[in-house]
Amino acid sequence: MLTFVIALVGAVLGAASLILHVISPYTRTTVDDRWRDEIDMLRKELSEVLSKFAPKIMVLLFVGAASASLSGCGPVKTEGKAALHTVVDCGIEQAVKATREWSPALEQLLQRATGADGHVDWPSIDDATKNLSELGWCALENTVSRLIRYVPTPGAPQSSPTEPAQLEQGLAELRAKRYGATEFKPAP
Numbered sequence: 207m208l209t210f211v212i213a214l215v216g217a218v219l220g221a222a223s224l225i226l227h228v229i230s231p232y233t234r235t236t237v238d239d240r241w242r243d244e245i246d247m248l249r250k251e252l253s254e255v256l257s258k259f260a261p262k263i264m265v266l267l268f269v270g271a272a273s274a275s276l277s278g279c280g281p282v283k284t285e286g287k288a289a290l291h292t293v294v295d296c297g298i299e300q301a302v303k304a305t306r307e308w309s310p311a312l313e314q315l316l317q318r319a320t321g322a323d324g325h326v327d328w329p330s331i332d333d334a335t336k337n338l339s340e341l342g343w344c345a346l347e348n349t350v351s352r353l354i355r356y357v358p359t360p361g362a363p364q365s366s367p368t369e370p371a372q373l374e375q376g377l378a379e380l381r382a383k384r385y386g387a388t389e390f391k392p393a394p
């Protein structure tokens with residue numbers, strides 16, 4: 207917005223100066239001559255001020271463009287977020303509380319999405335979890351992490367033949383699709 211205003215003021219002053227330079231030789235009064243000189247002086251001062259603040263203005267424009275790319279929508283937002291590497295700590299109190307509350311539902315979701323052969327239907331999990339906040343995603347990460355570490359007691363029936371590596375890989379692909387390079391550190 208600032209750039210637009212500066213450009214607009216410069217264009218208006220430039221146009222007024224041009225018009226006054228053209229008509230002032232043909233008029234008898236000195237009013238247009240004074241206006242022409244004042245506009246030329248104002249343009250010169252504006253040019254000097256802008257040259258002093260140009261580096262600061264460029265930094266502001268760069269920061270504005272960077273923040274716009276991160277808060278935009280669609281591919282711009284995805285690419286902007288992918289450029290950053292952030293770590294979300296899923297061991298904080300709020301995430302652990304969310305995990306306790308949502309873990310039964312998330313476990314049921316994982317069980318329903320897992321076939322008898324152990325294949326996990328990740329598109330259905332993606333669809334069911336598309337509106338999760340980062341806190342909800344932490345609950346999913348913590349639940350899957352707990353299921354991967356789970357060792358059944360000898361002789362107990364195993365719920366499905368899903369391999370831990372398959373769970374880790376599927377969740378990692380879904381996480382990359384949804385959050386880019388953001389890393390979710392599960393609770394210990």
